Amino acid sequence: MSGFITINGSRVDSPEDPRVSLLDLLRERLELPGTKKGCDQGACGACTVLVDGQRILSCLALAVQYEGCSVTTIEGLAADGTLHPLQRAFIEHDGLQCGYCTPGQVCSAVGMVEEVRRGVPSFVTSDLSAGTIALTHDELRERMSGNLCRCGAYNGIVDAIAEYVETVR
Numbered sequence: 001m002s003g004f005i006t007i008n009g010s011r012v013d014s015p016e017d018p019r020v021s022l023l024d025l026l027r028e029r030l031e032l033p034g035t036k037k038g039c040d041q042g043a044c045g046a047c048t049v050l051v052d053g054q055r056i057l058s059c060l061a062l063a064v065q066y067e068g069c070s071v072t073t074i075e076g077l078a079a080d081g082t083l084h085p086l087q088r089a090f091i092e093h094d095g096l097q098c099g100y101c102t103p104g105q106v107c108s109a110v111g112m113v114e115e116v117r118r119g120v121p122s123f124v125t126s127d128l129s130a131g132t133i134a135l136t137h138d139e140l141r142e143r144m145s146g147n148l149c150r151c152g153a154y155n156g157i158v159d160a161i162a163e164y165v166e167t168v169r
């Protein structure tokens, strides 16, 4: 008997086939195409989703690993037709061109801000004993380095995330 995964608030059966990736479950079986398949090998970040609030690459994850967990995709971030504040910031700051990387950027940034809030250090965090970590430009750059944008919309992406960080501070 298969278990279930909660996806955007709805319980769905986990796949009988344990080889199905979380990304393929979302896109091909649940018709949630917001999460994008870029490289399918963990190199681009387009497939980033949140599992119990933490960002993961869904192309590298087997769906059955997440039985009993709560998965949030880009479709689940917008509540009742109202865009998430970070989605609005991306629009206001032109943080996209073709938009293919955008769902992954947004999910990743939401998870990243929570990581900073929890005090999780990054490769460039200089003071590991500090109670709070300042989300400097270098921190933001490093922490979002797993999300590539082939259109090069990085300036707008950084501005959008920086504005969002200000509003949730």
Ligand code: FES
Binding pocket: 036, 037, 038, 039, 040, 041, 042, 043, 044, 045, 046, 047, 048, 057, 058, 059, 060
């Ligand atoms: S599609 Fe998962 S990292 Fe590129």
Ligand code: FES
Binding pocket: 095, 096, 097, 098, 099, 100, 101, 102, 148, 149, 150, 151, 152, 153
């Ligand atoms: S907006 Fe086109 S890849 Fe990022």
